Amino acid sequence: MSQSYLHQGSGQKLQRKLLGDWYQNLQEAPQRGEKVAYLFISGNIGELLQACGFHLVYPEVNALQCGIKKVAGPNILSAEDLGYSGDVCGYVKNDIGLLTGGNQMPQGTVLPPPDLLVCNYAGCATYLRWFEALAEFYQAEMVVVDVPYLRGTDGPTAEEKAYVERQLRELVTVCERITGQEFDPEAYRQAVARSAQTEDLWVDILQSAKRKPSPIDAYFEAVFFMAPIYVMRGTEACLDYYRAVKEEIDERVQRGIGPLAREEVRILMEGPPAWPHFRRFWEMFKKWGAVSVASTYSKVGGVWDLGFRHDPDRPFESMAEYMLGCYTNRNWGMRSDMLKSYAEEYEADALVIHSVKSCRSFSVGQADLREQFIREYDIPTLFIESDLADPRYFAEAQMKNRIDAFFEALKHRRVTAQV
Amino acid sequence: MNRLQEILQSVREETESLDFPGPRKWKQANPDGRCVGFFPVYCPVEILDAAGVLPVALFGGGEQIEVELADARVQSFICSISRSTLELGLTDRLDFMDGMLFGSLCDVARNLSGVWARNFPDTYCDYLHFPQNLASDQAMDFYVHDLKRLAGDMAQLSGKSWSDEDLALSLDRYESLRARLRKLQQIRCQEPWRLSLEEFYCLLRAAGRRKVEAYIPVLDEVISILEKRDCRPVDGIRVVLEGSFCEQPSLELIRSLDQAHCFVVESDLARGMCWFQEPIQRSDDPWLDLARAYFKHAEASVVRHRDPQERSQRLLQRVQDSGAEGVIFCTAKFCEPAFYDFVLHKRVLEQADVPYIAVEFEEKMSNFESIRTQAETFSESILFFGEEAMA
Numbered sequence: 001m002s003q004s005y006l007h008q009g010s011g012q013k014l015q016r017k018l019l020g021d022w023y024q025n026l027q028e029a030p031q032r033g034e035k036v037a038y039l040f041i042s043g044n045i046g047e048l049l050q051a052c053g054f055h056l057v058y059p060e061v062n063a064l065q066c067g068i069k070k071v072a073g074p075n076i077l078s079a080e081d082l083g084y085s086g087d088v089c090g091y092v093k094n095d096i097g098l099l100t101g102g103n104q105m106p107q108g109t110v111l112p113p114p115d116l117l118v119c120n121y122a123g124c125a126t127y128l129r130w131f132e133a134l135a136e137f138y139q140a141e142m143v144v145v146d147v148p149y150l151r152g153t154d155g156p157t158a159e160e161k162a163y164v165e166r167q168l169r170e171l172v173t174v175c176e177r178i179t180g181q182e183f184d185p186e187a188y189r190q191a192v193a194r195s196a197q198t199e200d201l202w203v204d205i206l207q208s209a210k211r212k213p214s215p216i217d218a219y220f221e222a223v224f225f226m227a228p229i230y231v232m233r234g235t236e237a238c239l240d241y242y243r244a245v246k247e248e249i250d251e252r253v254q255r256g257i258g259p260l261a262r263e264e265v266r267i268l269m270e271g272p273p274a275w276p277h278f279r280r281f282w283e284m285f286k287k288w289g290a291v292s293v294a295s296t297y298s299k300v301g302g303v304w305d306l307g308f309r310h311d312p313d314r315p316f317e318s319m320a321e322y323m324l325g326c327y328t329n330r331n332w333g334m335r336s337d338m339l340k341s342y343a344e345e346y347e348a349d350a351l352v353i354h355s356v357k358s359c360r361s362f363s364v365g366q367a368d369l370r371e372q373f374i375r376e377y378d379i380p381t382l383f384i385e386s387d388l389a390d391p392r393y394f395a396e397a398q399m400k401n402r403i404d405a406f407f408e409a410l411k412h413r414r415v416t417a418q419v
Numbered sequence: 420m421n422r423l424q425e426i427l428q429s430v431r432e433e434t435e436s437l438d439f440p441g442p443r444k445w446k447q448a449n450p451d452g453r454c455v456g457f458f459p460v461y462c463p464v465e466i467l468d469a470a471g472v473l474p475v476a477l478f479g480g481g482e483q484i485e486v487e488l489a490d491a492r493v494q495s496f497i498c499s500i501s502r503s504t505l506e507l508g509l510t511d512r513l514d515f516m517d518g519m520l521f522g523s524l525c526d527v528a529r530n531l532s533g534v535w536a537r538n539f540p541d542t543y544c545d546y547l548h549f550p551q552n553l554a555s556d557q558a559m560d561f562y563v564h565d566l567k568r569l570a571g572d573m574a575q576l577s578g579k580s581w582s583d584e585d586l587a588l589s590l591d592r593y594e595s596l597r598a599r600l601r602k603l604q605q606i607r608c609q610e611p612w613r614l615s616l617e618e619f620y621c622l623l624r625a626a627g628r629r630k631v632e633a634y635i636p637v638l639d640e641v642i643s644i645l646e647k648r649d650c651r652p653v654d655g656i657r658v659v660l661e662g663s664f665c666e667q668p669s670l671e672l673i674r675s676l677d678q679a680h681c682f683v684v685e686s687d688l689a690r691g692m693c694w695f696q697e698p699i700q701r702s703d704d705p706w707l708d709l710a711r712a713y714f715k716h717a718e719a720s721v722v723r724h725r726d727p728q729e730r731s732q733r734l735l736q737r738v739q740d741s742g743a744e745g746v747i748f749c750t751a752k753f754c755e756p757a758f759y760d761f762v763l764h765k766r767v768l769e770q771a772d773v774p775y776i777a778v779e780f781e782e783k784m785s786n787f788e789s790i791r792t793q794a795e796t797f798s799e800s801i802l803f804f805g806e807e808a809m810a
Contacts, residue, residue: 083765085758087496092759121551125526128551128724129759135727136763142727146552148561149529151545159564166557331546332533357496360755364501364530367492368537385494 005255011225011245018228018237023109029055030112035179038114038134041301043122043147043323047195047234047310048168051188052175057111058231059130062098063091063389067275069106073391090358090389092130099137116178117142118171123149123328124361143174147323150331156324164320185315191234192319193312199304201242202229206305208249209293210346213263215252218346219292220282221259223273230301264289265410268342270369271354271362272297276391284400285352288407292352294342296335297362299327306338332365336372343379350410351381356388380413382406423644426637427618430625435670437483437507441628442475443515453577455518458504458528459665460691460722461549462520463709466566468631469589470573470581475516476627478689479503481782482669492534498753499782500666501527508539517576518543520569523551524665524722525756543576545569551724553714562710586705592631599638600626600693604685606645608741611682612653614645617673624667626692655680656798659743661734661764664690664720666751668780675787676747679794685741687720694718721756730760731767738773744801747794748777774801 029036037054039045046056066072075097076090082100084093098104103111117140119131128144135142145167148160172183205225209218216222225245232238252258267285269292274281285292299305308325311318327335342348351373355363366383373379384402387393420428433441442454455467456475464474480486480503489505507513519542521532532546548565550558574581600623607619622641626634660676664687676683699712717723719733738746746768750757761777768775776797778790 083762085761087753088755088758125523125529126755126759129721129756132724132727133759133763136766143554144552144724146550146555146558148548149523149546159561163555163557163561167552167555170555332530332537335533336537355494357494360497360526360530363494364497364527365534367494368534371492372537 005251007244007248007251009248011241011248014241014244015224015227018232018241020107022232023105023107023111026055026057026112027109035115036112037116037118037175038131039118040120040122040124040127041230042124042127042328043120043326044230044233044301045118045120045145045168045171045319045323046232047191047315048172048188048319049118049175050234051184051191052172053179053181054116054175055112056231057114059095059134060091061227061231062105062111063094064275066094066098066106067389067391068278070276070391071106072276072389075101076390087357089126089130090387092126092133094389095130096133096137099134113138114140116140116175119144120147120323121145122147122323122326123330124359126359126361141174141178143171145171145323147329150324150329150334152331153333153337156321160324161317161320164323165316168316168319189312189315192310192315194236194239195234195310196312198229198233198239198242199302199309201239201246202226203305205242205246205249206294206298208253209291211253212266212347213256213258214266214291214293215249215258217259217292218298219269219273219295220278220285222292222295222298226298226301258291260286260289260291262289263291265350265407266291266293266346266348268293268339268346268348268351269295269297269354270339270351270366272300272356272359272388273354274356274386274394275388277386277394277396280396281386281394281399284403288403290352290407293346293348296327296339301326303327303330303338328361332368335365336369339369339373340377343373343377349380350406351379352406353381353383355383355385357385357393358387358389380406380410423641423648426641427621430621431617431670433628434621434624435481435483437480437512439475439512439515439628441625442473445473445630446515451578453517454515455520455543455573455576456513456516457520457691458522458524458531459500459689460524460720461522461694461713461717462547462691463566463569463713464631465586465589465593465709466570467573468592469585470570471577471579472517472573473630474627476624476689476691477504477507477513478624478627478667479782480507481667482671482784484782486783492538496753497527498666498751500751501531503782505531505534505538508535516542518545520545520547522547522722523549525754527755528665543572545572549713549723553725559707559710559714562713563706566706566710583705586709587701589631590699590701590705590708592635594698595635596626596631596638597693597695598698599635599642602642603638603645604693606642608684610650610652611655611657611677611684612650613648615674616677616683617670620670620673620688623689623692627689653680655682656745656801657682657684657741657743658797659684659734659738659741659746660686660688660749661746662748662750662754662757662761663688664722664757666754666782668749668751669782669784669787672749672780672784672787672790675791676794679791680798681747681794683747684743685737687718690718690720721760727763731764734764735767735771735773738768738771744774745797746773746775747797748775750777750779752779752781
């Protein structure tokens with residue numbers, strides 16, 4: 001990196017330190033007599049649990065880390081030895097395999113066992129099955145925050161909001177019993193206020209992709225940049241992180257640089273990435289100058305770009321609204337509308353759907369999305385399949401052929417359109 | 420053909436037919452009537468019935484259907500039932516239906532509700548969120564509100580005004596139906612040779628396609644004839660069949676188990692047809708009665724979270740209560756909920772020293788020899804080791 005750049009790479013460097021400290025702190029929590037809660041990313045309630053005195057473990061984040069570090073395969077095989085089918089979610093199997101192997105993460109730290117399993121059931125039925133298994137294997141207490149699936153297009157109803165909010169307040173009582181600490185409402189309110197500030201910055205970063213060329217790849221880069229807002233949202237460190245990333249992106253805008261030397265095609269990405277082959281997966285798009293300008297997976301932990309913000313004046317109510325509105329809790333029509341608006345606002349040339357076997361919450365309905373985008377919106381759409389965790393499902397040659405053929409055809413379409 | 424054979428033939432045809440003769444016939448006789456289908460597992464059919472709507476239980480297309488159109492909409496790693504149900508719709512076999520309901524089951528069923536709404540925009544379609552936090556103070560209120568919302572939709576669809584009394588009467592009717600189904604289950608459990616698994620299963624399935632008040636006398640007749648049926652005891656082992664609560668094994672597979680002398684005396688086949696463990700307790704508020712029954716007396720099922728250990732313990736209890744000697748996990752390919760439960764269940768069975776085997780099926784499966792062999796080997800191993808243990 002040229003010395004003239006002040007901020008490039010700072011997001012990556014800072015994140016390495018932040019997450020390193022996070023895992024180190026987690027490992028030491030039991031020695032300090034501090035309690036640990038496990039929870040999920042979609043519709044997560046980290047601010048609330050931290051205000052109750054918990055350290056947080058996100059099994060999905062551990063699974064993707066194992067995927068990237070190439071240890072998901074052996075973990076998955078360990079879980080299959082226990083009886084798990086080859087046809088269930090690779091994230092779950094990775095987590096179970098990790099647990100039976102001693103819970104040592106690829107970077108060396110050891111995950112503490114849960115004192116409480118908080119199943120924030122937002123848009124993924126597998127979440128329930130996953131934590132039921134952990135409750136059995138760890139013999140830990142499990143609480144479900146039941147988040148009704150959104151119907152229609154008007155967003156959550158008053159009854160749905162009241163139901164979720166009530167459960168959050170009930171959860172506080174459980175937390176106080178387990179930690180022996182009184183819930184700190186002011187700490188919670190302040191955390192929620194920091195979350196709202198962080199969300200403003202994150203939205204600015206993501207929406208910078210509306211520029212041409214885009215200064216950011218809103219999929220392949222965003223899925224890295226999004227980690228702190230999902231894992232440690234509400235903390236000062238998280239807020240500082242997004243200030244730094246914002247500076248990095250602003251600098252790119254000022255210097256006219258982007259993730260690729262030349263932006264040839266602007267694509268929308270739907271579906272999670274192939275974590276075990278992340279770099280090779282990205283390379284397949286890079287060679288065609290394809291830059292992701294918007295993606296759905298980068299919203300899996302929160303859809304803030306459509307306007308929602310946590311609200312410190314209504315910390316419980318807004319948390320309930322946040323959980324209800326997360327991407328996987330949205331119905332097919334809402335997801336489709338979201339992608340359609342991205343196509344328009346970000347001036348995308350094509351839609352790429354990466355359908356993963358592990359996550360039916362994402363994948364069922366994607367074929368209809370393809371049909372709709374091609375037939376009704378005349379937006380070229382590529383449909384590819386692999387997995388987010390299980391390296392066995394990544395057929396590199398086949399995928400490369402499909403991607404090459406798609407971009408070749410897209411290029412041809414442009415040329416013939418000019419004639 | 421005697422009367423029993425006649426009834427059994429008609430329910431078998433009803434189970435296998437892709438043309439839904441029962442509901443179509445009902446609709447012809449009731450031109451203003453409305454039919455609403457529901458995807459497994461559970462549906463509060465009493466709400467539909469009270470509004471004059473005929474609830475139609477859908478269980479996919481089985482081995483009869485050739486899936487062509489839906490293959491382009493459903494990935495290869497998704498269960499057959501979602502694909503074949505969509506195929507039924509796309510090929511107009513469900514054109515008699517005025518609506519479709521999906522409920523909390525799995526991510527596939529949930530997303531399928533959206534796919535359905537897109538592909539059949541002129542037909543009513545809804546998703547029912549069944550509470551998964553039964554410990555919450557607010558859950559009951561939320562559920563009752565959702566039931567009333569559904570009732571409003573059904574009333575609008577049928578154009579029939581109705582009252583709490585209508586719902587109370589419907590609860591009575593379905594209670595009577597479930598009592599008959601429990602009686603059949605009891606007959607099967609006590610003397611499995613008196614009623615084959617295939618016969619029992621088809622009688623169960625037909626309950627989801629006929630008007631409840633018309634089907635109750637038929638079941639009464641069956642029960643009465645069965646008590647006098649001339650049959651001889653047959654040797655075999657008694658097993659619980661688990662894992663077929665949503666997608667259903669074919670009749671050929673079901674027959675294979677009886678042929679292998681594995682007598683299924685308890686099962687979760689078509690679980691939604693007999694969802695409650697015991698009769699619904701009644702008060703002067705039928706809404707609360709139905710909701711309370713869901714919370715307190717629904718059969719332990721992977722589609723309804725309550726206590727992580729509840730389901731495995733309940734399976735063990737069902738094994739003990741039915742005098743079963745083993746468990747056959749009979750799971751549809753790609754059925755995630757059943758696969759997750761299998762791991763937890765087998766731990767409990769192993770601790771209790773209950774033998775089990777696991778088989779997988781798909782709707783379009785055509786060769787059942789390996790499953791029959793597995794079942795025979797399982798049966799023989801229990802008989803052999805059982806005798807050895809007694810020696």
